[in-house]
Amino acid sequence: MKRILSGIQPSGQLHIGNYFGMMKTMIDYMQNADLYVFIVDLHALTTVHDRDRLRRGTLESAADFMALGLDPGRCTFWVQSDVPEVCELMWVLSTQTSMGLLERCHSYKDKIAKGIAPSHGLFAYPVLMAADILLYQSEVVPVGKDQKQHLEVARDIAIRFNNIYGETFIVPEPAINENTAIVPGLDGQKMSKSYGNTIPIFLAEKPLRKCVMSIRTDSTPVEEPKNPDTCNLFALLKLFASPGRLAEIRDLYVNGGAAYGYIKQELFELIRDYFAAAREKKKDLLANQDYLREVLKKGADRARAKAATTMDIVRDRVGLKY
Numbered sequence: 609m610k611r612i613l614s615g616i617q618p619s620g621q622l623h624i625g626n627y628f629g630m631m632k633t634m635i636d637y638m639q640n641a642d643l644y645v646f647i648v649d650l651h652a653l654t655t656v657h658d659r660d661r662l663r664r665g666t667l668e669s670a671a672d673f674m675a676l677g678l679d680p681g682r683c684t685f686w687v688q689s690d691v692p693e694v695c696e697l698m699w700v701l702s703t704q705t706s707m708g709l710l711e712r713c714h715s716y717k718d719k720i721a722k723g724i725a726p727s728h729g730l731f732a733y734p735v736l737m738a739a740d741i742l743l744y745q746s747e748v749v750p751v752g753k754d755q756k757q758h759l760e761v762a763r764d765i766a767i768r769f770n771n772i773y774g775e776t777f778i779v780p781e782p783a784i785n786e787n788t789a790i791v792p793g794l795d796g797q798k799m800s801k802s803y804g805n806t807i808p809i810f811l812a813e814k815p816l817r818k819c820v821m822s823i824r825t826d827s828t829p830v831e832e833p834k835n836p837d838t839c840n841l842f843a844l845l846k847l848f849a850s851p852g853r854l855a856e857i858r859d860l861y862v863n864g865g866a867a868y869g870y871i872k873q874e875l876f877e878l879i880r881d882y883f884a885a886a887r888e889k890k891k892d893l894l895a896n897q898d899y900l901r902e903v904l905k906k907g908a909d910r911a912r913a914k915a916a917t918t919m920d921i922v923r924d925r926v927g928l929k930y
C-alpha cells in the first residue's frame with residue numbers, strides 16, 4: 609500500500625475548493641492506502657496571530673474532516689505541532705535549501721501582495737512543508753494545483769539531501785486531480801480563504817443561499833447564448849449536478865435561455881443537500897471536544913513513532929549523533 613499524505617491549514621472556514629481540491633481525494637483514498645492526514649497549525653501561525661482563533665480553527669478543521677467521512681481508525685490523523693520532530697527536520701533541511709529556490713515561490717509573492725506580513729516563517733513555509741512530507745516518507749501527496757510548486761520544492765530538497773548524504777528520503781509525487789484542480793470562487797478567481805471569495809462547506813441554509821446568490825456572473829440577457837466554459841457559476845455547478853442535468857443546462861447556455869438566478873437557486877439546493885448529513889455530524893463532533901482531542905492525540909502518537917524512525921536516520925546522516 610502506498611503512503612499518501614496531505615495536510616490542511618486551520619486558518620479559516622473550510623470551503624468547497626478545499627473539499628474538491630484535497631479533502632475528498634484523501635477521504636476516497638482511505639480504502640486502499642496507508643493514509644496520513646494532518647491539520648497544519650504551525651503553517652497557520654504564518655497568518656493567524658489570534659490564539660483563540662487558531663485553537664478553535666484546529667478543532668473545527670478536525671471535526672470538518674471527520675464529519676465529511678475521514679475515519680481516524682483507518683488512517684493516521686493528527687495535529688502537526690503534536691509532532692515537534694518536524695521543526696527539527698525543517699532546520700536540517702533549511703541548511704540545504706538555497707535562497708533562490710524559495711525566492712522563486714509564487715505563493716510567498718502572492719501572499720505578500722495580498723497584504724500578509726512578509727515574515728521569515730512565511731518565506732520558509734515551503735521548507736516546513738517539505739519537512740512534513742519527508743518526515744513520514746510519503747510517496748504521494750494529493751493537493752490542489754496551487755500547491756504544485758511547493759511539492760517541487762520538497763522534491764528538490766529530498767533529491768539534494770539524498771545526493772549529499774546518501775539515500776534517506778523517498779522523493780514524493782504530487783497527485784493533482786485535473787477536473788477539480790482549481791475550484792473558482794464567487795468572483796471567478798481561485799476560491800481561497802485569503803481572498804474572501806469562498807463558499808464555506810458548513811454554512812447554515814440562509815447564509816449559504818446568500819453566498820451562492822452572490823456568485824459573480826456577466827450581464828448577458830437570459831435569451832442570449834453564453835459560453836458555459838468561461839462561466840464560474842457553471843464551473844461550480846459541474847461539481848454538484850448530475851451529468852444529465854448538466855447537459856441540459858449546458859444546452860441552455862449554448863442556445864440561449866439560461867437564467868443565472870434560477871441556476872444559482874439550483875446550485876444552492878444541490879450544495880445544501882450534498883453536505884446535509886456532514887453538517888449534522890459536525891455538530892455532534894463539536895459537542896464532544898474531549899473525544900476529538902483524544903482521537904488527535906492517538907493519531908499523534910502513531911505519527912510520532914514514524915517521525916522518530918526518520919529523525920534517527922537523519923541525525924546520523926548529517927553528523928548530529930556523536
Ligand code: ADP
Pocket residue numbers: 615616617625626627628629630631750751752753754755788789790791792793798799800801802
Ligand atoms: P486556502 O487557499 O483557502 O487558504 P489552503 O491553502 O489551506 O486553502 O489549501 C488546502 C488544500 O485545499 C490544498 O491542497 C489546496 O491545494 C486545496 N485548495 C485550496 N483552494 C482550492 C481551490 N480553489 N481549488 C482546488 N483546491 C484548492
Ligand code: TRP
Pocket residue numbers: 613614615616617648651736737740741749751755758
Ligand atoms: N501548504 C499546504 C496548503 O496551504 C498545507 C500543507 C502543509 C501541506 N504541509 C503539507 C499539504 C504537506 C500537503 C503536504 O494547502
